Amino acid sequence: MKQQISLNVNGDTYTLAVEPWKTLNEVLREDLNLTGTKLGCGSGDCGACTVMVDGRSVSSCLTLAVEAAGKEILTVEGLAESGEKLHPVQEAFLEKGAVQCGFCTAGMEMSALFLLNNNPSPTEAEIRRGLSGNLCRCTGYNKIVEGISSAAQKMKKETRPKKPNRPRRR
Numbered sequence: 001m002k003q004q005i006s007l008n009v010n011g012d013t014y015t016l017a018v019e020p021w022k023t024l025n026e027v028l029r030e031d032l033n034l035t036g037t038k039l040g041c042g043s044g045d046c047g048a049c050t051v052m053v054d055g056r057s058v059s060s061c062l063t064l065a066v067e068a069a070g071k072e073i074l075t076v077e078g079l080a081e082s083g084e085k086l087h088p089v090q091e092a093f094l095e096k097g098a099v100q101c102g103f104c105t106a107g108m109e110m111s112a113l114f115l116l117n118n119n120p121s122p123t124e125a126e127i128r129r130g131l132s133g134n135l136c137r138c139t140g141y142n143k144i145v146e147g148i149s150s151a152a153q154k155m156k157k158e159t160r161p162k163k164p165n166r167p168r169r170r
């Protein structure tokens with residue numbers, strides 16, 4: 001039987017009925033049409049599905065939607081302030097050529113954000129350790145590490161306002 005839950009995603013509140021076995025990844029992609037978050041392995045090994053829940057990076061393929069009810073969820077769609085202004089992590093990934101096919105990019109960027117929120121000046125080794133749960137099948141790891149290093153510099157220069165919380169129904 002479906003359960004009614006509220007999900008706060010990227011500052012918007014969605015009220016929807018979901019099966020208790022449905023993952024956060026399925027609800028984001030199928031019910032909310034937020035397809036920036038990818039589904040790779042489905043078993044917690046690749047990091048393509050990484051999102052933030054209450055400020056922690058989690059595998060959305062291993063998280064039930066009902067577990068995320070009432071928590072603050074941030075997906076890649078919520079990173080950019082607007083269509084014209086990308087998040088510093090996104091800017092840095094583009095500038096450093098850290099995106100090839102793009103399949104791992106959303107998960108990489110969310111893991112990068114979690115790392116930089118907790119360690120604003122990571123060493124290369126700390127960046128590589130921070131990405132240890134994210135796989136890139138195009139194997140562009142060096143560019144990704146360069147991108148995160150550049151994002152750290154950019155983020156130090158920026159203070160970002162929080163988006164307002166707007167109620168929505170689905």
Ligand code: FES
Pocket residue numbers: 038039040041042043044045046047048049050059060061062
């Ligand atoms: S799809 Fe979730 S870790 Fe691979």
Ligand code: FES
Pocket residue numbers: 098099100101102103104105135136137138139140
């Ligand atoms: S850019 Fe293709 S999987 Fe990473």
